[in-house]
Amino acid sequence: MKSKSLWLLAVISLLLVVLAACGNAEGSEDGGDEEANSNTEENTSAEGSSESEGEMTEVVVDGSSTVFPVMEAVAEEYQKENPDARVNIGTSGSGGGFEKFAAGETHISNASRPIKDEEKQALEETGIEYTEFEIALDGLSIVVNTENDWVDQLTVEELNKMWSADGDVTTWADVREGWPEEEIEFYSPGADSGTFDYFSEVVFGEEGDIRQDASLSEDDNVLVQGVTGSKNAIGYFGYAYYAENDDQLKAVPIVNDSGEAVKPDQETVQSGEYNPFARPLFVYVKHSTLEDESVYNFAKYALENAGAMAESVGYVAKPDSAYEEALNKLDEIAGK
Known part of the structure; x- marks a missing residue:
């Protein structure tokens, strides 16, 4: 009788252990689903963020x-x-x-x-x-090398004479008497540039073309390098490129419609004194x-x-x- 009771007690204990294990397994599976759902939500949120960024x-x-x-x-x-x-x-x-x-x-x-x-x-x-x-x-700036100590100002007429394809200017002496007989190097924005168009309109009007031997570039930094690299160079570009390199370049005063030679700066551009190159x-x-x-x-x-x-x-x-x-x-x- 006692052995039967012990055997029955052992069976009951074994059943309890099995039931407990099953319960834990189910709990673990439920927990796994919750974790999986949580990860899915995070992934969905990340994908949503990516889509949001992608839509920008x-x-x-x-x-x-x-x-x-x-x-x-x-x-x-x-x-x-x-x-x-x-x-x-x-x-x-x-x-x-x-x-x-x-x-x-x-x-x-x-x-x-x-x-x-x-x-x-x-x-x-x-x-x-x-x-x-x-x-x-902007004040379209006409610039020369800092070692150029003879150009003190220029008129629009002189710019026309210098830059025109029909002109016969080769040296600085061809522009003004007393200037050196040194060959001028010309640097200009490319033909797709609005600065090229504006300069051409001011200097040539409706007629006339820029000289064929000018070095052209759509990159204004290339023009800066060209002028800073040669004592006899002249070029033009937007005022910001001059201002950024004013320790290496000299802005040429331009004679305005009042007969005054004016350098480009924020005041003369704002006031309109720097004409006709303020724009x-x-x-x-x-x-x-x-x-x-x-x-x-x-x-x-x-x-x-x-x-x-x-x-x-x-x-x-x-x-x-x-x-x-x-x-x-x-x-x-x-x-x-």
């Missing part, structure tokens, strides 16, 4: 190398404040920028001169609506792309900060009221 449009801007320092500074600050944002700033020149703009490759086009009639027509043909915004002022700088914004929040947010940030960024890189800001008007216009276009 890379804002593409191209055009003028003169406007580039302003927009580059804007883009750098914008991306610091918006780490997920991506902005690509190109420098194919004002003309090259408008070609990409018309081809639908960019959202914003930078230009150092107003859009031309043929460029307007190309945009009309592709059904692209846009608005022009002035973001800063506005532009961005052109495509209307349809403002439906994209990424493009709208960057365009708004650019107009809010263009003045400060322009001055930080050596250009001249427009009055605050001009930027306020521009922002109101942007919101109107975007339906904000």
Whole structure:
């Protein structure tokens, strides 16, 4: 009888152990499901974040190398404040920028001169609506090497004589009596550059072409290097590139319409004394792309900060009221 009781007790104990083990196993499986669900939610959240980042449009801007320092500074600050944002700033020149703009490759086009009639027509043909915004002022700077101690000023007529393809200027002595008989080296922005167009319009008018032996480049830094590398060089580009290298370059005072020789600086550009080479700088914004929040947010940030960024890189800001008007216009276009 006692042995039967012991045997029964052993069986019951074994059953209890088995039941307990089964319970723990079920609990473990439930816990595993909860952990798996938790991981799935985390993965879904990460994928959602990736999708959100993926949906953020890379804002593409191209055009003028003169406007580039302003927009580059804007883009750098914008991306610091918006780490997920991506902005690509190109420098194919004002003309090259408008070609990409018309081809639908960019959202914003930078230009150092107003859009031309043929460029307007190309945009009309592709059904692209846009608005022009002035973001800063520039003083197109004519520069020589710091070792050049004879050029004290130049007139537009002398610039025409020097740079014209039809001219017979070879040495500095051909420009003005008493200057050295040293051969001049010419450095100019490329033909797609708005600076090239603006300089040509001021110096040649509707007629005349730039000399064929000038070294051309769409990269203003190449022009800076060319002038700094030769005592007899002369070149021209936006004021910011001169200001950045004013220890290696000498800006030539230009005789204005009042007969005064004036150097480019923020005061003379703002006042208009530095004429005829003071000019506005532009961005052109495509209307349809403002439906994209990424493009709208960057365009708004650019107009809010263009003045400060322009001055930080050596250009001249427009009055605050001009930027306020521009922002109101942007919101109107975007339906904000």
